Amino acid sequence: MNQLVILDYGMGNIQSILNAFKRLGVTCIASADPTVISKADGIILPGVGAFHSAMNNLHSLGFYDVLNEQVLHHKKPFLGICLGMQLIAEDSVESQFTKGLGWIAAHVTKIETHHKYPVPHVGWNEVNYNNNSLLFNGINEGGHFFFDHSYHVECDPNLVVAVCDYGKPIVAGIQKDNIFAVQFHPEKSQRNGAKLLRNFLNFVKVYR
């Protein structure tokens, strides 16, 4: 049995991710205990809210070191969702300059406001992805996913596996070895989201 652990660090909607996995017939646990994280087979970092309070929480709850050790050193499968994707970047300018986990060469900046493209970028957008992306296996090209964010990740194009268009291209998905991250909310994206979570589960299952 592969144990999937959702990091409960006080940021946002853990319940809906638990619900999404429950629908797939998988029991995963949400935990605020770093020792539980170190025993996990797969780690999910969700997150809704402000970057700097999220980083503060990761530090104060003792997650920062255990995440680095498990994901970078032990190469455990990792999925970052929404703010969880932004946190793996080097830094963010949201409300104040804050250093992130720094796993990928990326920076988090505000989406430029334009009347035709109001910010936050909220709603169902079409996502275009690399054909060989494991995460999007079996999902139609241009499939819809739910986005809800005001800041976005600007990163090394080699790491980008999916983009969407919001006046300009927005990075929607990233993969670097065992590290996966998406800007949208798979747990809120009906069938496409369920397929994506199933793909991540399959990766965890065959990994090791």
Place this chain on the structure above:
Amino acid sequence: MLKTRVIGTVLVKNNIAVQSIGFNQYLPIGIPEIAINYLDRWGVDEIIVLHLDGRENKLPPTVEQVKSYAAQCQVPLTVGGGITDVSHIKQIIRSGADKVVINSSLIIHPEIIPEGKELFGQQSIVVSIDAKRQNNNTFIAYTHSGRTSTNLTAHSLAKRAVELGAGEIFINSIDQDGSKKGFDLELIRSVVKDIDVPIIACGGAGHPKDIQMAMHCGAAAVAIGNMFHFTEHSVTTVKQYLKSLSEPIRLDSSFQYQDFSFDIHGRPAKLNDNVLDSLRFQYIKEEEI
């Protein structure tokens, strides 16, 4: 391309989902969770649950209620009614909602908007404004279920809400509520101008065409209550109607209405006999995820 959101609204009074007419008459529908489950299955883009009695007795939806709504919902869930403190926002989001709706508190406890924004981000705060048309054709915002006038225009209040940190503005027409006569397009136009966050239009939808008109006035989303209840696949057929008018609409539910034409009320018309004949021999396998 970003699609225009078609949002389903579920109004809850005394634990029962209701239809609302003119902010003062209510018809019972049934168990809120079942209404949510149908909307979700029929492919709605988002669900807003508003507790009407929360506004009266100043109590927000409970942890158990939000949890049981969230369990039925694979799309974003927004919950409101009776939120007067940032602890209520925390409680609702921790129970499985993605956003909260702030209404009367915009006037009485405006500080909860920046506080909520700081904790959960701007995108999680939706401010709803109930507006009533005046004799001089301006729109004045009301609080407390449309009973108390703020003496402020809907537009100026929307501007204030955005300055405080609202991520979206939900604009509801008291005059059109439950009328099925269409949205108040002038109200939408008056609020949309120089507001840089998405506007959700609500109140009065009776025909899929009404939704198209609201979209053309600049609404980023439309919220629909009464029209979606009591009709099988109501969400899917409304979205198919809009898609056939080439509107940017998300349609990826497993059942399709693409072969249907629509009657003058916007309801799907009977399929032609050839199509029905071919359907008799079609086996559609359920997809497993």
